[in-house]
Amino acid sequence: MAKIIINGGHKISGTVTIGGAKNSTVALIPAAILADTPVNFDNVPQILDVKNLQYILAAMNIRSNFANGDLSIDPTTITESELPSTAIKSLRASYYFMGALLGRFGRATVTFPGGDNLGSRPIDQHIKGFEALGATVTEVGDIITLDATAHGLTGARVTLDTVSVGATINIILAAVRAKGQTIIENVAKEPEIIDIATFLNNMGANIRGAGTDTIRITGVDRLEARNTHTVIPDRIEAGTYMAMAAAFGDGVTIKNVIPEHLESYTSKLLEMGVDMQIGEDSVFIGPSHDLKPVAIKTMPYPGFATDLQQPITPLLFLADGESTITETIYPMRNKHIAELRRMGAELSSLNPGEIKVNHSERLVGATVEAAEIRAGAALVIAGIMADGQTVIENATHILRGYDRLADKLASLGVDLKIEGVDLINLMP
Secondary structure, three states: OOEEEEEOOOOEEEEEEOOEOHHHHHHHHHHHHHOOOOEEEEOOOOOHHHHHHHHHHHHOOOEEEEEOOEEEEEHHHOOOOOOOHHHHHHOHHHHHHHHHHHHHHOEEEEEOOOOOOOOOOOOHHHHHHHHHOOOEEEEEOOEEEEEOOOOOOEOOEEEOOOOOHHHHHHHHHHHOOOEOEEEEEOOOOOHHHHHHHHHHHHOOOEEEOOOOOEEEEEOOOOOOOOOOEEOOEOHHHHHHHHHHHHHHEEEEEEEOOOHHHHHHHHHHHHHHOOOEEEOOOEEEEOOOOOOOOOEEEEOOOOOEOHHHOOOOHHHHOOOOOOEEEEOOOOOOOOOHHHHHHHOOOOEEEEEOOEEEEOOOOOOEOOEEEOOOHHHHHHHHHHHHHOEOEEEEEOOHHHHOOOOOHHHHHHHOOOEEEEEOOEOOOOEO
């Protein structure tokens, strides 16, 4: 099991370049199997999730090659095969193979996906969309079977009961090669959805309205990749480094950022009093003093991202007073609280989805456990701030979502090492 060991108490400084968006990449890779030609991506993050997805592709006789941020996928040799349940269960986003395989073959059999333990995350909205398009859905244990081979997928109107990024993307993947027009209402608006639509449209798909409340898709017979698709920068990674720099930095420049994707987040940092200069595609965070407490409420995009409520928490320890976090997306996203308290932090959650964060004078190193990606990111920041050594166990979770973490932190002056994982191949 991987662990990260941090010797804290050293201020960070320098420049860090943000990688491609994890939440785009894990959907773009399944989306690639819809293509009738080889597909190329660049600015792909070097994370464990990419390797797991490549493993799933290989099970379908799809060749892929990943090096230096460039990923090539050749789906022209795809065969229908049983997907490896271990890899499927290791990441939630493997459920995108349901929509992609349904769009490609008109049928799919997938083990119910795993990923971070964030409480209940049902896929009922995904299934609602697949059934509207004409698929029969059968669940036996943790196996889901989709079948539309009798009559084929046909465009339909789908209104999501709740805003869901996963359901929005999955229905797009299924509908892009369906007959006729599909209209999806009450959709998620995240930048990653626009990224997926851009990739598919550049191959000949007809998707309109990504980034708005309603997406319209006219099915096409063929998708051909004509150029390399550049994955958008990871706004969550950017926000994590911004919090880290504000909490324990002597001046950090964060490059490859789309500031518009982070407006709800940066507004909270500015409200706190963080020294921040926002450029066209970069952000400079200076040393921060006299920070004020804030009230944060996570919301679907363009609101404050649920993936950033944990990484910002260590910064809130420096505020003069009590900050509050209301988690509306995943109320049980609180696995970081007990671990941070081991390090001397003052925070609590009396009710699901409600977190109170108080000024904490001093953090001390401790042995803690990363229960999921963003909780792990909070522990990394706290470890950098803390006096003494922090050992973060179960760190594989963190490596699933943060591009070249060891290299980037070392370049900022963090004293750390990672044990129990091959950082070259990113395989446990």
